[in-house]
Amino acid sequence: MHDEGWPSMDFDTKVKMAIYRHFADTGEGADAGSIASALGAKVDEVLEAYQRLQSQRVLVLDIDGVSIRMAPPFSGIPTQHIVESQGQRYHANCAWDALGVAAALGRPAIVHSHCEASGEALRLQIGPAGPEETDWIFHSLVPAAGWWDDIVFT
């Protein structure tokens, strides 16, 4: 992790980019100490940026206020929605975000998940033009106006 090439960005954007690049490179959330070291900043400064990024809804922190639960579409914890691309595995927050990981990476991927009713496995290939033809469906219980009332449930 490094910030070369980001000299003109404000600090919060550098933190955001460090978080997202780490997810894209490793499939896992970065810790605040690593981000601070990479940016030549203090951990407290990074944690303050976390709070601002969370208020902008590009980051969801765990209850400890330090661990990254979500940097949508990436999940900081294991989930049932797994995306494979170029030998790397990613966890997505939900079905929408599973396709979102492929969209964010901008490269071919395979989404692994399952039917919530039957448990039947889903293996969905996503190529440059999008997903292969399928009659699987997507469903949200929560209307759009309430998605962020409890984003973990959503």
Place this chain on the structure above:
Amino acid sequence: MLFFRSEDSLRTWCRQHGHSMGPIVTIDQLWRMATTWYATRLHADSRRPGPDEIRLIFAGLGLQGDFWDPGADSFS
């Protein structure tokens, strides 16, 4: 936000769990939602669409009605 194998599977699951069944979204529609929200997410200048943009995006996908209205949520 979950995947289901079919509308019947979804209906059964909603009935078993006492949930109201919401609109069905195809995987093609979901892909367009995913690319709209996330295709630039690794770019420094990426941003979330605002409410008016969201209404237009959903309308363009044929997803209309109260369920898809983000309300005044400026970050949804």
